Amino acid sequence: MRVRLSALWAAVALAAGLFVLLGYFVQLKAIQDLRLTFLHWAVLLAGAALIVGLVNLVSVHWRKVGLLEEGWIYSAVLILALVITLGLGLFFGPDNAVALFIFSNFQLPVETSLMALLAVSLVVAGFRLVSRRRDLYTLIFLATALFVMVGTAPWPLPGLGNFEVVVRDLRAWISQVWAAGGARGILLGVALGATATGLRVLLGTERPYGG
């Protein structure tokens, strides 16, 4: 019975994938409608998964607060904030003024400050890099970063016009040739990996749904 059920799950997944894939190539109304139905189901499942994740988050932090584990105070703050924003969203809608005020004056500054700390940490790491690891690759890395920054930032010496052009072109060459070349390789790898994974799922070789 277990074998039959796993085969059933594999058949369902295979059929769903094939219908969605056929929708790219065959413009039949039945296939398009079926594809749309599957897409709707997927979006609904994604929303349900978000709710499940929310419940799991609350349960984990609630347990930490109940057991007074290390850092339980942060879990308590999280649960309190969650209850407040969730209540505001449910009762007054997500676009009410209080919710937007909380977002603009709490979440946005906090996350922006974290990005600012990241900038400071990166600069400190760059300062220490040569002292900690002194080899050719480190020097190349730092020199490249320095050239890109100089080419991006405002030019502090307006008198050196030709030199500014050279630096800007060097920056463009680094970012649009070397960096873009590497990015294309990454994208090709991602595409090949996605294709292989899709084929494995369609052939039933890989079953992320279990069975």
Add this chain to the structure above:
Amino acid sequence: MSEQRCPMCSRPNPPDARECRHCGARLSPLDLAGPASGSGSQRQQTPPEQDWLDRIRAESEAAGEPEPEAAAELVAGELPSWLEEIKPEGSPPEAGEGGGRVPAFKAGGKPGGTEAGDESGPPEWLRRIRAREEVRAQDSGEGGQDWLSGLRGSPEVPAAEPEPEEGSYSARPGRDMAAPKPAAPESPDRPPERPRERPAAASQEAIPSWLRQAGGQDRSAEQLPPSGSPPTTPPFGLPHVQALIGEGGAGEAPPGGKPEGEADLPDWMDAASLEGPAEALPAAAEGEDSRLAPATLPSWLEAMRPVETFRPVVQIQTEDDQAVESAGPLAGLRGVLIAEPLVAMPRSATVGSMQLAVSERQYAQAELLHRMVEDEERELQPSRRVRPQLNFIRWAVAGVLLFATALPVLSGSPRFSLPSLEPRELGSLFTLIDTLPAEQPALLVFDYEPGYSGELDAVGEALIEQIMVRGIPIATMTTRPTGSPLAVRVIGRLAPLHGYVTGEEVVHLGYLSGGATAVQLFSLRPREAILQGFGLPDEMQAAGITAWDTPVLRDVAALSDFSLVTVITAGTETARIWAEQAKNYMGQTPLVMVLSAGAEPMVRPYYEAREPRVNGILTGLPAATAYERRMGREGLAAQRWNAFGTAMLASEFILAAGIAYGLVQWWMARQER
């Protein structure tokens, strides 16, 4: 040997120590008669019966009797009667089928006597045997048997007993005293298996008194004590037990009785004596090992034993090789169980034998396991609380960057000139926006996190402002939960500047959950993917008007109905999803990416492709500043340009200082070496 090792703990001890000074174990086997006699062979060299024999001799000398050895030498080749009793009587193999083995009557007879014994002389069966032996001896006329004939002629010869083979049945010192000493040499051509006639008993005159005393009892055995009487006891205290005598045959045994003086045999001995024929007994004694199943140890016990200490198969030694007990009540017996425990016997040291045969890897793993167990048992010392130390470099860098960012905002200087050079793609993008149809709405996707708002708000506002300048209706949406407030915030800042009213020129569709699948669904059926909208005026919500019913989206049924789709994002994954999933359903609608500077390399391949899936990109604050400059307006990018410039300049100097500091450190270290 300078020292002796303890058989228990294998530690060295002085050679004269009797007990181990480390563990207290006995260093030599227990010997009540004196010091340890060593191995069995050594015990045989010093017969244990010597002391009591000496005592008897001394008593005899005190009584005026001659030396027993001297008396024995008087009549060479003659043995006393008591010795005749214990010497096995032989009979030729053809004399009876039971020759050489314990006759059946021994097993079934009454203990301690026989019915054949009467007071008139030897029993009938014994006389018959003797007569037959005499006739046979006379017929054979073998050399070297004259003395036997003489002995046979003596009326005191009690019986002829078959002599067992050497090794299979030997007299035991202390019990069969004269047995090891043969009375006459054997003829070399005589077959070994042929039973020899026992020598005639010595005359009464030749027998010393002490032997007569002892032998008289034996001789009186011919008169056979009544059945059931206990065996007689010699004067020295040892009970007299007649040697096991193989009679001429089972048929000659008296029915239902045992010969005189025969001791009770255990059942196992009787059963063994009845197993084989007479010829098989010597062979069986020789090949005892092969007949007996070797004592094997079970596999689990075999695995536990020390490798070199014990043997897996216990070889049962022949009787001659077995040690003679030298002390205790079993003194003189051969093959008895050793009184000392086996571990106390001299053997090889157990230290070396306890070494397990393990490979280096197994040894390393065992060491690792041992260390882990020790670590588990070790009590952790309370770690000292490390006092937090201020990291000077980190704080200095943070201070420099904060100062560089705040200085232009607070003091208005330094001021950097706006970039005179602009990216190549900026001109085409500007033209693209400038040529968009004003009657179709533009879709703006705010797909970035609030942390990137410092950069992307400024970059995006440059493009959005141009759209608003063109008067193109705007619809916003997001695939991130925090995108809608960001859209409301940006649009709310620009809309008043250009007279845009929510619900009329601009509308927010809100959050689209579902990731890439939702983007595909939205590309196919936008109205089915997002139902209501976000941030509509209260009166619209009260009237039940959704975002799709507003003038902005009233004519939009598909993604291609938008005049422009602009994705503002800092993540390459989001940009890839929109370029790959949505572009196929956009028709001629251009797709523009407003990107963070870090995402540009991953999106640029879509823009620079032969069939581009991205029709325009706007990346970073310098490009946004250049875009605003092209528009002739000073937007958010221009406002942040000076702070951006000073912070970048400070970062460049810090990086350069770090590089210089590291190189100087390296150079100084090299100079010191």
